[in-house]
């Protein structure tokens with residue numbers, strides 16, 4: 001029964017991953033995600049149904065468009081595989097609970113944002129704003145670990161109902177997460193007179209905060225800048241980081257590959273925020289336990 005459900009969830013995840021590819025391609029370009037139907041980004045020819053099956057079509061077409069022979073970006077199968085894997089991992093971790101549904105939604109949004117940021121440097125509000133509202137609403141039904149807020153409340157001697165505590169913890173995650181990066185952004189701007197990150201990063205952090213709750217958000221605040229710095233150092237060592245930033249919105253018609261963009265533009269910080277948020281869902285509790293064992 002469980003295996004059957006996991007297989008079904010995987011197939012649902014494949015479909016969501018496939019739709020996510022459409023969103024990643026079109027939302028940063030302000031195009032409709034509904035019409036026209038799926039087409040090749042290079043030649044514009046409409047995809048036949050058999051060329052539109054997640055993963056399988058990419059393998060059967062040997063990574064090339066049937067009409068123009070242009071290479072299909074490996075982002076397509078990557079997103080199509082990553083989405084169902086995260087769905088099934090959420091189910092494996094949280095079991096048949098509302099938490100599974102909540103974190104499937106979160107994974108869907110974050111995977112989309114990671115790839116949009118890597119390809120275009122944009123974190124569209126079409127994903128972050130509804131995410132913040134959804135995460136806050138879902139926190140009442142599927143509370144994250146609220147011990148962070150409980151700990152703070154005890155200091156003030158306050159008592160709250162379970163639901164109120166869950167919503168407060170979710171809001172606290174957003175405020176602390178977004179607040180931290182807002183202050184960092186402001187300080188950087190004061191010192192260097194230029195923007196170190198975009199407003200999209202702050203919105204993404206608020207979204208991660210409402211889904212993860214206060215305790216796990218603290219880990220993301222710590223881990224994401226660390227991951228970004230390690231990556232920047234690696235680029236410096238390898239000498240592949242070419243500094244000049246590309247101006248926003250330019251050349252959206254013929255985008256370079258995600259890899260090229262990722263290597264040549266300023267670090268897309270949303271990628272690290274997103275990746276650390278995803279890792280925190282599954283490893284956050286263990287990291288906290290490991291950390292608290294020192295004391």
Ligand SMILES: [Zn+2]
Nearest residue numbers: 040043065068
């Ligand atoms: Zn084509």
